[in-house]
Amino acid sequence: xxxxxxxxxxxxxxxxxxxxxxxxxxxxxxxxxxxxxxxxxxxxxxxxxxxxxxxxxxxxxxxxxxxxxxxxxxxxxxxxxxxxxxxxxxxxxxxxxxxxxxxxxxxxxxxxxxxxxxxxxxxxxxxxxxxxxxxxxxxxxxxxxxxxxxxxxxxxxxxxxxxxxxxxxxxxxxxxxxxxxxxxxxxxxxxxxxxxxxxxxxxxxxxxxxxxxxxxxxxxxxxxxxxxxxxxxxxxxxxxxxxxxxxxxxxxxxxxxxxxxxxxxxxxxxxxxxxxxxxxxxxxxxxxxxxxxxxxxxxxxxxxxxxxxxxxxxxxxxxxxxxxxxxxxxxxxxxxxxxxx
Numbered sequence: 001x002x003x004x005x006x007x008x009x010x011x012x013x014x015x016x017x018x019x020x021x022x023x024x025x026x027x028x029x030x031x032x033x034x035x036x037x038x039x040x041x042x043x044x045x046x047x048x049x050x051x052x053x054x055x056x057x058x059x060x061x062x063x064x065x066x067x068x069x070x071x072x073x074x075x076x077x078x079x080x081x082x083x084x085x086x087x088x089x090x091x092x093x094x095x096x097x098x099x100x101x102x103x104x105x106x107x108x109x110x111x112x113x114x115x116x117x118x119x120x121x122x123x124x125x126x127x128x129x130x131x132x133x134x135x136x137x138x139x140x141x142x143x144x145x146x147x148x149x150x151x152x153x154x155x156x157x158x159x160x161x162x163x164x165x166x167x168x169x170x171x172x173x174x175x176x177x178x179x180x181x182x183x184x185x186x187x188x189x190x191x192x193x194x195x196x197x198x199x200x201x202x203x204x205x206x207x208x209x210x211x212x213x214x215x216x217x218x219x220x221x222x223x224x225x226x227x228x229x230x231x232x233x234x235x236x237x238x239x240x241x242x243x244x245x246x247x248x249x250x251x252x253x254x255x256x257x258x259x260x261x262x263x264x265x266x267x268x269x270x271x272x273x274x275x276x277x278x279x280x281x282x283x284x285x286x287x288x289x290x291x292x293x294x295x296x297x298x299x300x301x302x303x304x305x306x307x308x309x310x311x312x313x314x315x316x317x318x319x320x321x322x323x324x325x326x327x328x329x330x331x332x333x334x335x336x337x338x339x340x341x
Contacts, residue, residue, distance in 0.1 A: 032335035034087040041066045050327040060108035078117040124264040132248035142208035149205040157192045158265030161230045161258040167219040174199040184284035266294045
């Protein structure tokens with residue numbers, strides 16, 4: 001083999017993923033974590049150190065054992081297992097081009113099939129539940145203005161939680177045609193139009209920022225006046241959901257997260273008869289098949305409504321049936337962004 005395992009790792013993560021594919025730091029971190037776990041597992045199984053491991057030793061059987069182990073002993077769900085497998089396949093597809101001697105090994109590993117994941121109905125919020133959450137936010141402090149603007153923008157855009165965290169003041173346009181620029185996965189930008197009501201709430205928050213002499217470029221900040229984190233956003237939403245649940249009983253049975261709002265926005269667009277391509281672009285989906293899941297969810301909601309209205313001749317109290325080491329240190333440094341070529 002003409003390349004060492006370390007040189008192949010550097011080439012894959014730095015030359016291919018970062019420079020050629022333009023993958024985001026989070027993707028690189030996720031992939032490096034997966035390969036690091038795989039290397040650790042193989043070294044343990046083969047009883048060798050990571051510096052003794054060569055690429056020929058990692059077989060398709062070992063990769064399958066690794067995936068099974070992560071699922072059985074570490075609680076990985078089929079979806080997580082499939083994400084790890086996708087990262088491994090990407091690595092080995094790259095290796096097949098760099099090392100012809102590994103072609104058969106790469107072919108075997110890339111032929112491993114994904115595990116069928118259980119399809120679950122995604123929970124969303126009703127209009128009165130969203131209204132209850134927004135109305136639970138007082139208007140006492142500037143931070144309450146921030147929270148109101150944050151949650152209303154979350155619903156308006158259906159943005160991922162990291163996208164909300166990353167919004168900068170300069171990304172906001174609040175004139176006659178209000179809109180916001182979001183930075184999605186893979187560094188892909190998209191423009192989302194805003195309701196006038198959302199723009200007005202955001203304008204009030206911007207005025208509060210000026211009054212507090214806040215110069216941080218990020219739109220939403222924490223009480224330390226730094227960029228708010230994903231966990232901070234989730235905490236804010238959980239706090240007001242708990243308050244809203246005191247008057248909106250249906251919220252007591254739901255676990256509301258920022259992603260719940262994303263699902264709710266998607267369903268709102270579907271039910272408003274917006275075409276699927278527009279919804280795909282609105283949500284920033286790379287694959288339209290992901291967007292199609294919301295059509296299935298909408299059909300499920302209509303099915304449940306239909307069950308409440310049985311056809312003539314069926315009693316309402318009758319249930320209706322429905323048919324349907326160096327190497328490891330290298331990977332660690334790549335993952336945390338400290339690696340220097």
